Amino acid sequence: MLLQSALSRAEQASERAEISLTSKRKNVLALLMAAERPVSAYELADLYREGFEQSVPPMSIYRMLDFLTENNLAHKLNSENKFISCAHATCEHSHGAPQFLICEQCHKVKEAAIDKSIFIELEKAVEKAGFVLTNPQLELKCLCNECAQAGKQTD
Amino acid sequence: MLLQSALSRAEQASERAEISLTSKRKNVLALLMAAERPVSAYELADLYREGFEQSVPPMSIYRMLDFLTENNLAHKLNSENKFISCAHATCEHSHGAPQFLICEQCHKVKEAAIDKSIFIELEKAVEKAGFVLTNPQLELKCLCNECAQAGKQTD
DNA sequence: GCCGGAAATGATATACCATATCATTATCGG
DNA sequence: CCGATAATGATATGGTATATCATTTCCGGC
Numbered sequence: 340m341l342l343q344s345a346l347s348r349a350e351q352a353s354e355r356a357e358i359s360l361t362s363k364r365k366n367v368l369a370l371l372m373a374a375e376r377p378v379s380a381y382e383l384a385d386l387y388r389e390g391f392e393q394s395v396p397p398m399s400i401y402r403m404l405d406f407l408t409e410n411n412l413a414h415k416l417n418s419e420n421k422f423i424s425c426a427h428a429t430c431e432h433s434h435g436a437p438q439f440l441i442c443e444q445c446h447k448v449k450e451a452a453i454d455k456s457i458f459i460e461l462e463k464a465v466e467k468a469g470f471v472l473t474n475p476q477l478e479l480k481c482l483c484n485e486c487a488q489a490g491k492q493t494d
Numbered sequence: 495m496l497l498q499s500a501l502s503r504a505e506q507a508s509e510r511a512e513i514s515l516t517s518k519r520k521n522v523l524a525l526l527m528a529a530e531r532p533v534s535a536y537e538l539a540d541l542y543r544e545g546f547e548q549s550v551p552p553m554s555i556y557r558m559l560d561f562l563t564e565n566n567l568a569h570k571l572n573s574e575n576k577f578i579s580c581a582h583a584t585c586e587h588s589h590g591a592p593q594f595l596i597c598e599q600c601h602k603v604k605e606a607a608i609d610k611s612i613f614i615e616l617e618k619a620v621e622k623a624g625f626v627l628t629n630p631q632l633e634l635k636c637l638c639n640e641c642a643q644a645g646k647q648t649d
Numbered sequence: 650g651c652c653g654g655a656a657a658t659g660a661t662a663t664a665c666c667a668t669a670t671c672a673t674t675a676t677c678g679g
Numbered sequence: 680c681c682g683a684t685a686a687t688g689a690t691a692t693g694g695t696a697t698a699t700c701a702t703t704t705c706c707g708g709c
Contacts (some may be wrong), residue, residue, distance in 0.1 A: 361675090361686070381665070399687055401667070406686095418633075420571035420666060420695095440625045454619050460612045461634070468604055470595045470636035477632060478573070479616070481625035515659070536694070538680070554658055561657095575666095575695060584694090 342390050345373035352428035358410055366391055367403045368424060371413055377421030377441075377448055381406060416441070416448070418478045426450040438477040444486035453477055497545050500528035513565055522544055522558045523579060532576030532596075532603055535559060571596070571631035572602070573633045581605040593632040596599055599641035608632055 347370040353360040360368065370386045371378065378386065380400045387395045404422050407413035412428045412467075414437060415421075427434040427450075438453045453475060465472045482490065497570040508515040515523065524631035526533065533541065535555045542550045559577050567583045569592060570576075582589040584607075585627045591613060595604045608616075608630060620627045637645065 363502075363687080396688060396690090397666090398668080398689080402687075438619075440620055440623055442625065443628060449625065450624055451619070451623055453590075456617060457612055457615045457619065460609060460615070464593075464606070464609050464612065465595055465634060465636055466608055467679070468595055469639045470597065470604065471597060471639070471642045472634060472636050474635040476635070479620060479627060480629040480631070481620055481627050483628070484624045487626045518658080534695070551659060552663090552695090553660080557658075639694080 342369060342373050345369040346380055347479050348372050348429050352412055354410060355431070356410055357428060358412075363391075363395065363399070364403045364406060367400065368412055368428070371407075371424035373423060373426070374423075376446055377416050377423045381423050383422070414439070414450070414476070416478055417476070418480075419446075423448055423450070436475040437481065440479050440481045440483075442483040442486055443480050444482055444490070447483050449483075496525060500524040503527050503584055507567055510584060510586070511565055511567060513567075518550065518554070519558045520559060522555065523562055523567055523583070526562075526577060526579035529579075531601055532571050532574050532578045534576050538577070541572075560573070569594070569605070569631070570634060572631070573635075574601075576607070578603055583638050591630040593634065593636075595634050595636045597638040597641055598635050599637055599645070602638050604638075 346365070346369040346492045349360070349365045349372060352368065353365060363457060366387065367383060370390060371389075372381055374386070381397050383400045383404075384395055384397045385394065386398055387400070404413060404415070408422070411425055411434075413422055413424050416439060418425060419441065423439075425434070425437075432452075435455075438451050440449045440451065443447070458475065461475065462472050501520070501524040504515070504520045506526060507523065508520060521542065525538055525545060528545075529541070536552050536573045536597065538559075539552045539554045540551055542548070542555070555616050559568060561572070563570055563577070566580055566589075567619070568577055568579050569596060571578060575594065578594075580589070580592075587607075587621060590607045590610075595606065616630065617627050
């Protein structure tokens with residue numbers, strides 16, 4: 340996706356969320372959207388410099404990412420130490436607990452909502468073990484169909 | 495748990511897995527078992543020095559951890575960047591895909607097997623999204639009952 | 650026993666991820 | 680316009696992880 344169209348999507352997202360993003364936060368969100376794959380904070384600093392011809396220190400990137408994730412416009416993939424824009428940033432779906440399918444080969448990520456029935460089962464299992472589920476975010480290591488296909492041929 | 499008894503448990507684990515552990519690998523496993531909570535590779539290096547009066551470089555710790563995780567005697571908690579001994583290291587249960595309940599407060603971790611019905615549902619959902627589940631390890635952010643209880647009182 | 654290759658470990662350097670802290674700038678209601 | 684608050688900059692530093700080459704240990708065959 341081109342940065343230009345990502346910027347307008349970011350604008351759209353901020354309106355939808357009824358949040359007025361500063362121009363830098365909007366730019367960072369746009370970079371995340373344009374990336375279409377998880378990127379690290381330091382990568383974002385590089386992308387920012389390249390895309391907007393202005394250098395932003397990583398520390399600031401982290402703060403903007405904090406803001407974006409707190410407002411559900413982006414997510415942090417804890418298992419990858421990378422960030423990704425929320426798939427529902429511009430749409431109306433309220434998106435419950437997120438579930439990420441991460442291709443171990445090409446690192447493509449698909450965000451989905453955790454299936455309601457799975458969620459309930461998980462909660463039950465957790466409760467039985469003497470815990471309370473607080474912040475369910477599933478990160479599942481997978482292969483996307485393309486990579487799985489490619490893998491088979493070399494087996 | 496005392497280091498001494500952890501050592502014999504580590505020994506037991508290596509016999510069960512039909513793997514002959516080098517003394518250092520066994521020591522690292524024992525440290526993990528004695529810790530009873532997730533520890534980082536660098537922490538392990540410190541613990542090793544304290545427990546065995548010998549300094550082991552972190553690089554070597556990482557390699558031993560690789561070995562232990564490959565042989566299912568330990569796990570890496572990707573969301574924490576820490577390691578933990580496998581709950582089934584010394585027992586006969588074949589333990590399927592692991593699921594970790596992580597208390598966000600006290601960082602206690604409980605390992606369980608992913609419920610079979612949940613596993614199947616997950617696989618279905620993943621497949622529907624065009625992916626193949628390869629390495630399912632769930633890391634669920636929770637509160638343990640103790641911390642949840644303590645939290646309520648201060649609400 | 651000892652020789653040679655393979656496996657394990659050591660040593661060193663370096664890259665990457667993340668946060669603490671204080672200074673500066675931008676924003677906005679009164 | 681002023682002052683408070685939020686946002687960003689600048690700098691330092693700590694934690695996690697890997698790459699690479701050197702050395703030691705282990706072990707089977709002679």
